[in-house]
Amino acid sequence: MPEIRFLLNGVPHVARDIDPNTTLLDHLRASGRTGTKEGCGEGECGACAVALLSRGPDGTARYETVNSCLLLTAAVAGREVLTVEGIAQGDVLHPCQEEMARAGGSQCGYCTPGFVVSLFSEYYRAKSGPLDEESIGGNLCRCTGYRPIREAGQRLAQIRAKQLAARTDDPHRARLAKAVPPLPAVDYAPLANNQPRRFVRPLSLLEACRVRAKEPHLVPLSGGTDLVVELNQRHRRLDGMLSLEAVPELKTFENGKQHLAIGAGVSLAEVEERLHQDKALGDHLVMLKELLPLFSSRLIRTRATFGGNLGTASPIGDGPPALLALGAELVLAKHDDQYGVSLRFVPLDQFFLDYRKTALEPDEIIVEVRIPKPFPEIQRFFKVSKRRMDDISTVAAGFVLDLDPRGLVARARLAYGGVAATPKRATRTETSLVGKRLTAESVARGRSLLAAEFSPIDDHRGSGAYRRAMVLRLYDKFFDEVRQGDFTEATARTSGGVS
């Protein structure tokens, strides 16, 4: 098909003949909807935020704020998109607009549309309680210092309660009462197409594997939060994309007896939400509960997936150290002439081969991440970065420890990111700890082996010397906490570094 159709601010919109590499941001602006701004083009600043009408895990409708600079226009085919222009009702400002203005939340105003959209989705996320500040954690403002914006957010929660009590007429809320249609299949190619560029979105794993096998030039794409950065920053142009966003087999979340299976296409925001809802599960997966708020901003997490994070195999990705420490295993699928799809199981610690190189075969798709049970008793995730929230790691670490009834270390996994060409476990240190009682001596012996396990480099995020020091210091911090017995308290924290 030569066009992309979606609902834009409630009005049917058709994008014709645009390159499949075109982001929604560029398309919106080029077509005169300039309220949505570009601040960075890599999903860091949120000035380009738009709201997507989405289906939550329970099937109900919700608004989700995403970065339109990292969203390909073709990816919103069949969806409902709200921009900052579609929030007010005529001349009547939406409460999130009213409060931003009143609080002094806008100065230059360039980041403001993004904040408004973030607050907008958050306004409808829950019916009571305070607004979650994380909802605006992915929006950067250079003028205000955030205090008035934070205050606007706090006031919004009160206004929401009042408006709900008064049953104020709200078409945005009314929309949420109705169903969200499922994502349609897409096979888009512009008519004026010098090169045969396509965007394909299949609706089953069978079809996805078939396309992957037959058309290997179509780059598999999940949320796009990493790949589209390359399109924007390096002007990389793809001949085509295979969007895995509508493949139901990648959307599973199964808490089984043997393992927790997280579909490769489940957004990190959804993982976070499910861990929050299933308290028993969340309490036993402290690693992920600590990781997710630090992983990136919620704007990114709403689109980002473990499948994408592992598939790009960045040595500084935050998912790998946590999942390596949890002993995760990957399920990979490919086309099979006889059975349609064949599966392969690869332990995560055998998945990363070299810098940005994985065991994934060119025709394979990551289906699922499995975290084996029983989950480790003691889990901790650490992240060292220049900025505490929403930054890329200088060093990240996931540590787990199980003690047997005698107090001996039954299992230890110490995984690091940012200190080698791939995310990596400190296997020699782990081995030296297993079977030992946790004493100053055994911990020190493990520490003496630790430095030699990694080969960090200097870059703009930190020096190799600092990274080497952090390998040891995070180990110290972990064992200090374990030995001081304040581990329960430590694991209840949600942020790394300073708590």
Add this chain to the structure above:
Amino acid sequence: MSSPDRSASGEPRLDRTHVGRPIPHESAALHVTGAALYTDDLGPRFVNLLHGWPACAPHAHAYLTRVDVSAARATPGVVLVLTADDVTGENDTGASRKDEPLFPRPPEGGKTAWGEILYHSMPIAWVIADSVEAAKLGASRVIAEYQPLPAILTVSDAERSGSFHTEIERIRRGEPECAIHAAAHRLTGSVDIGGQEHFYLETHATIALVDEAGSVLVHASTQHPTETQDIVARVCGLSKSQVIVQQLRMGGGFGGKETQANPYASIAALSAIKTGRPTRVRLDRMRDFQLSGKRHPFRATFEVGFDAHGKIEGVLMDLVSDGGFSLDLSFPVLGRAMFHADNAYFLPNIQVSGRAAKTHKCSNTAFRGFGGPQGMVAIEEVLDAVARSLGLPPHTVRERNLYAQGDSTHYEQPVDDAERIHRIWSELKRESDFDRRLSAIEDLNSHSPMLKRGLAITPVKFGISFTAKYYNQAGALVLLYKDGSVHVNHGGTEMGQGLYTKTLQIAADALGIELEAVRVMPTRTDKVPNTSATAASAGTDLNGAAVKNACETLRERLADVAGRMLGAPPGDVVFHRGVVHVLGKREKAVTFADVCDRAYHDRVQLWASGFYKTPLIHWDQKAGRGRPFYYFAWGAAVTEVEVDGYTGMYAITRVDILHDAGSSISPLVDLGQVEGGFAQGAGWLTQEELVWDAAGVLKTSNASTYKLPSLGECPPVFNARLLERAAQPGVVHGSKAVGEPPLMLAISVREAIRAAVAAFAPKSRLAPVALACPSTAEHVYWAIETVRATQAETTEEHSAIAERS
């Protein structure tokens, strides 16, 4: 200049209905709906719009030996490739000195005919195309060859090579060498202060079009439309009257658009003239990082002599800034650093010298504070070192050295209102519960080996006025229409700082009408000519006063008309909220609109210009003496931080600020400047780190690698307040400039981190605590390691902590 504020009967004739009220930004409703237009938002409104994209040199310093643009030109959609050959005027955009080639040109001296590359990513050609996509593709096909040359990339490199933009400047008072020699204590030190990317959310953007007369209209995101006009005229070979610059509003400026917008405006103008089609140039974030200048990195070296109480007796301070490849504003930035090397402290014997280095990097430029912050970081480094080497609490040493009434600065400007800093200091210490918290923190730190807190208070004194005297002038043009609606034009630009909000309030009150009746128009060089940059925090001081002047002229004319209508002497006519009545007789009234209409029919001129120039200021550069500043803005901040000894990561846990904004015209706007300035300063001093590699490539050239403060950095407790009873005589409505001064309140963050680092010392330690600037988590970690390692050297019985409590 203005009529008396009170009539003969004493009733206030001048309205203060709007001035002083905490109203939201005048464009807030447009901001929150996305309706506010910025330069690049105009793009889709033009048909046949062209887009420009640069082809950039991959060397910091080189000769460009060959350029071949044929493949670029052959790219589908490419209309034109601009190179040095296409410049119809001068190939130079330098604002201060003609040392900024728009395209590479041969160095002076005739050594070679090859163009010289002066910094990494310098554009060698601009590809103009039907789409950005085609322009980018074309730019990637520009073929060039280079002969690489050795590059000077740091202040140290420049010092070794003798590469400078300026001679050594000096300001001196007393006999610092003798005073240091005679002092009971002496120490020396140095600090390398990092630069800062402006990271205005709106990157550089411009759209140019030509009219039938061959004149160019340039929409530009510029803080200085007149200079953009001048430079476009220079590059295109046009008269200034043939160039009109319009500025709608900026998505942030912070100084980064004072001079730096001009090259992009020039490219767009060249293309528009050459093709006859409107042309847009908008940098993406990475190009903006690579091409445009930043806050100057500085190296400060000092020697100080002081007594046992920490009173400073003599200081020698040497400042070297990294100006980048061209002079730009490096000279006045350096000057302001030297002027502010005292911060709020009386330094009886001092010599401060300074020089701007020339390096092969982007040309560093104005950035909120304009050198002041660097000078102040340096003297705070001195104060802290003095305190720690004596084992005295830093806040006590700071307090002992504050200016007192009757003191004058090192350039002999009397510090007229020195009592104000003492008032701020004591009020803030009391409000922030400083003493109690300090002892609580010491207690906490003594029980917490790996997590330490730090608390610090630092003052701010900041001089207001452009140091270039002629810049201290402004004009306005106010137009009344027959229905009583108003257009206000002035030479200032709006970048979020609230200038338009304040001039709106000033105009509405001066005319006695509602805010809704007034629109402050986009800034245009054909409305008010020959303007100054909107900079130096002086936007409202200058433009606000000019607007008030114009409005008062009009009101006087209207008072005559209204007097005739109401049968009262003009002196008894009161203008209030759109109604014009006779003093004391509210029933005897007509509407403002009726007065305007009558005035038109009476052939009374319904528009007026206004003008303002700052009085009293003067400066003798040679002598280093004068009154460069009309007045000083004051403030102080108390910051508490928590530092993790494992990683060096830290969090700001509480901030208290008391800032002097005079009698605020727009308190919500001013509070926003205070909080926002603080946050921006905190970013500069902590996590915003510019990293260049050995080839001169900026490695932190986007938001993912260069970390602005995010919501997570907003202190959970953030109490900022404007000083009360602080009217400033001689300034419009008693207000004070507020754009820049609060940035330097953030020095308290740096000093609080240093206090926490110091607490990691295992024993008492009488020595300065070195802390790199910016103090990223890594730098804090190394500072902690250094402090931990000094255990053996210090054996003093009494510790700094003991003396504090």
